Amino acid sequence: MSFGKNKDAGKSYGIIGLGRFGTALAIELANHNREILVIDADEERIRCLRDYTENAFVVHSLDKETLRETGIQNCDVAVVCIGERMDVSILTTLYLKGLGIERVVAKATSAPHGEILEKLGAEVVYPERDMAVRLARRLEPSKILNYIELNEKIDISKAMTPKSFVGKRVVDVDVRRRYGLNIIAIEHRGEVLTDITPDYEFRPDDLLFVIGDRSRISVLEQEL
Secondary structure, eight states, X not given: OOTTOOGGGOOEEEXXXXXXXXXXXXXXXXXXXXXXXXXXSOHHHHHXXXXXXXXXXXXXXXXXXXXXXXXXXXXXXXXXXOOSOHHHHHHHHXXXXXXXXXXXXXXXXXXXXXXXXXXXXXXXXXXXXXXXXXXHHHHSOOSEEEEEESSSSEEEEEEEOXXXXXXXXXXHXXXXXXXXXXXXXXXXXXXXXXXXXXXXXXXXXEEEEEEEEHHHXXXXXXXX
């Protein structure tokens, strides 16, 4: 089977389980012109996804040999979107790792479930928890102007310059030692500076782009 072998097309993704999370993920990847393969036991769900990929399979038994027959082992990434059946989720993850797939991501519905998946070598996601965290961050008043989540712990954040920084040099403030963060850029009146020298002096209308642990960014936020 040729699926996933055309590396010029970018990474290919295999998605197992077409509930709300799996379906949304598959459609989003397809809309970004990614090559996808989808698997589910529900024929109607598979039929709906055939508008996005020819590689859509109705599979009732997720054993290793049946998975191999779909060609999912040719994918760069496999995502196990089965949450309600912990035993099926765990076994499927085990089989996918055994098929030699480069990266396996698995949905977990609880901490114990996630711990087992991690021990099998999967990257674990908690969609419901992560959505709640994002919503809480949007609802909570913040002086952080924008942020990008790199993973569960690390953010890139854009923030106003604390008043205590103004008139001081980068080397004097020492953001790395004081907060455990790194300044990757400074925006001044629409101009973004990326070559930040130790002698750069902070100005009142500077905006900082920092990268680091989310908890450390929160410490910086308290001074804004």
